[in-house]
Amino acid sequence: MQTQTIEDYLKAIYELGREDPGEKLTTTALAERLGVSPATVTGTLKKLARLRLVVHKPYRGVELTDAGRKIALEVIRHHRLIELYLQQALGVPWDRVHEEAEKWEHVLSEELEDRIDALLGHPTQDPHGAPIPARDGTIAQPECVRLSELAPGQTAVIAEVSDHDPELLRYLGERGLYPNVSIELIAKEPFGGPLTVRVGRQGREWALGPEAARHVFVTEVVQEGGPSHEAEKE
Ligand SMILES: [Zn+2]
Incomplete structure (x- = not known):
């Protein structure tokens, strides 16, 4: 194989x-x-x-298995470092870095991995917000929920967006849905209808397709009147 x-x-x-x-x-x-x-x-x-x-x-x-997980995290480290390098050093847009990284991740040497890591200042997040595993194979994975699972009135911070579909990334980018941006769910139509969200503090309102919202992961859920423990339930 x-x-x-x-x-x-x-x-x-x-x-x-x-x-x-x-x-x-x-x-x-x-x-x-x-x-x-x-x-x-x-x-x-x-x-x-x-x-x-x-x-x-x-x-x-x-x-x-533990051995399988170790290999997976090593490839994922390559993938995410390459994505960030392509974006930051070469200016490749966030909807195009994934496809390139899919090829490069398998051939990146340990030496180049270290050089890219150092050049980027030992980053912890890729362009889509996904955590970059450390060299020792550990990964800081915050607890997240899907944006589509929030209840109206809840505010959260975008942690990560799915990186597999360039069209989805352009759709999210046009609406300002990037990692670390705060987002409030204002309304949610029943029966799989659109969500209305406010992007950024006092930012613009957007209607968002439920399928797109399923691919946005958020963290630090805060409910009106105090912090909620929704995110810890899982
Ligand atoms: Zn990717």
Whole structure:
């Protein structure tokens, strides 16, 4: 099996587990993320299990072993450092860095990784707000909820946006929805209708599609009249 295939699978398993914590990670979801057939995924997962990089757990689906998680985080570190380097050093827009990083992440040497890290001042967040794992494989992952899960009247701070769809990133960028920007949910139409949000303190109001709001992760939820513990419930 190619190193790139192994790395892509481990990374996808890590990311899907992060996006829906506590939910069973299915072959179908993995196939969708990787753009291959479920049969291919099943075959590859067997090989990864033999290499002791993943395990199958009843009711939980596929999970990374410690060895698998270590490799996943190393590739993710490469990916996120490259994205930030492309944006900050080369001026590549935030909707285009992901695709480039998908290729570079597999070939980046440890020496270049260190140089990029030092040049950028040992950053902790990529352009989409995702935490960059440290060199020792640790990662500071804040507790987040989806913007679509907020209740009207709640204010939060954008922690991270999903980086996989350039069109979505342009849509969010046009509305000012960047990491570390504060956002208030003003209203939410029932039956999957649009959300009305205020972007930035005393900023502009926007209608937001519910599917877009599902891909924006927020933290530090503050409710009117005091802090709420919504974000800690999970
Ligand atoms: Zn990316």
